[in-house]
Amino acid sequence: MxxxxxxxxxxxxxxxxxxxxxxxxxxxxxxxxxxxxxxxxxxxxxxxxxxxxxxxxxxxxxxxxxxxxxxxRPNLAKYKQESIKIREIFNQYTDRIEPLSLDEAYLDTTDSDQCQGSATWIAQSICQNIHKQTGLTASAGVARSKFLAKIASDWNKPAGLKVILPHEELSFIDRLPVKKLYGVGKVMAAKLESMDIFYCFELRQVPLNILLKKFGKTGKYLFDLCRGIDEREVESRSSRKSLSVETTFDENISQWETCESELHQLISQLSRRLGDPQKLGHIRKVYVKVKQENFSLHTAESISIGLDVPLIIALFKRLRKQYPSPIRLLGVGVKFPENAGMVKHKQLDIPF
CATH class of the missing domain: 3.40.1170.60 (MutS, DNA mismatch repair protein, domain I)
Structure with a gap:
């Protein structure tokens, strides 16, 4: 478990x-x-x-x-220093850490022997140590999956803790609006609501074949998630292969020049998610991707040491020159050296 x-x-x-x-x-x-x-x-x-x-x-x-x-005005250097202090606290409990940004992370404590192996007690201890050492507050969610743990961390903010025990999962999920499901944006939520599906308990009543017919592979994903099935692993810095951010425009963009300000915002967002790049491993490549109005996807990438902003902009301009048609999606990302490690999970006879 x-x-x-x-x-x-x-x-x-x-x-x-x-x-x-x-x-x-x-x-x-x-x-x-x-x-x-x-x-x-x-x-x-x-x-x-x-x-x-x-x-x-x-x-x-x-x-x-x-x-x-x-x-x-943002002071990212100061925020990164605080983030490093917080990551050092995480490391006292487990080395299975997946930073999402400077201010949030997943931790897999399945094999941790801290706090008698109880994830609940570990979460409490982490939040207490963060406040003691930085004067800042954190909220935490505890569950068997990344999907539920992330929702739980937002449940009792600020300075809150929410634990979803295994036998509570379905009753908890049933009360969630479908827009709370990981990966369900405004467009997908609107499609589900057009089918009179507003909450997860309603989604769970829809047969798999109907969801597959309506949404393709995403239908299986929705079928699993409303049942609490989320097998995504916590990707520590030793196993993470890439990291990216993207945005889908409300309307197709004909003038690519107007995308450049959006590109800079995406680079800034990616930088925040990277946190301390050294702790995530050395960046091997940077890339830019665009999806055009006909849904064709194009990517330009290059070898890079660190988050090379001028290089990212040059890749964007290369795509603009090669594919001048209007675009509906813009994304930017980095790739890391492949170094995926196997994780052994053991059954622990201790409190969740």
Whole structure:
């Protein structure tokens, strides 16, 4: 039985800024670009969220929603230093760690003998140590799968802990809106809702053959997920082969030049997800991919040491020259040396 923990820092960037500047206490704070330009919100604290401000929102819109919002320019170097401290805490409990960004990670504690092997107690101890050593709070979710652990970590924010025991999985999943399923975006959610499927218990009533006919291979994925079946492994830095981010445009983009600002945002997002590249292994390649209006997919990649931004932009321009048709999706990613290791799981007669 796998024991997966998802740890998610609470308002990470904004929390660091408030910790370092006591005058910001109880004020709505957003870390992001200038509202007078085309800035975007990276993150914001809960005081700001009460006004409807959220990450990825244009800064100008955030300023209209919350006139007293305090904007702070991102300091990634400082955030990375805090992230390193947090990763060092993770390493005290397990070496099976999959960072998703500077502020969140999956941990596989199946074989950990810390806290008598209890994933619940490990999650509690991690959050306590994070607060003790950094002054920041984290929330955690504990379950048998990555899918459920990630949802659970968001359940009792901030500074919360949610444990989904094996016998509770189906009753928990049944109450979830289908849009909470991993990989179900606005388009897929709308298709499911057009079939009168709004919650997972409704999705679980649909036969597999109907889902396959409607959604192809994705139908099997939906069939499994609403039953709590998620066999994805926690990919530690020794086994991760690639990392990428992408965006699908609401409308096809005819003028590729307008995509360049989106490309820079994707590179910034990828940099945040990488965290400390040395801890993930040396980057071997960088690549850019585009999906055109006819759904054809094209990729350009090159050998690279580190996250080479000028090289990524050059790859993007190469694709633009080769395939000038309008595009619907843009993505950027990196590849690592292949070094996948086998993980042995053992049965432990201890609390979950």
């Amino acid at each position: 796998r024991k997966i923990i998802h740890v998610d820092m609470d308002c990470f960037y904004a929390a660091i800024e408030q910790r370092d500047d006591p005058s910001l206490a109880n004020l709505p704070v957003a870390v992001g670009g200038n509202p007078q330009s085309r800035g975007v919100i990276c993150t914001c604290n809960y005081e700001a969220r009460r006004f409807g401000v959220h990450s990825a929102m244009p800064s100008a819109q955030a300023a209209r929603l919350c006139p007293d919002l305090v904007f702070i």
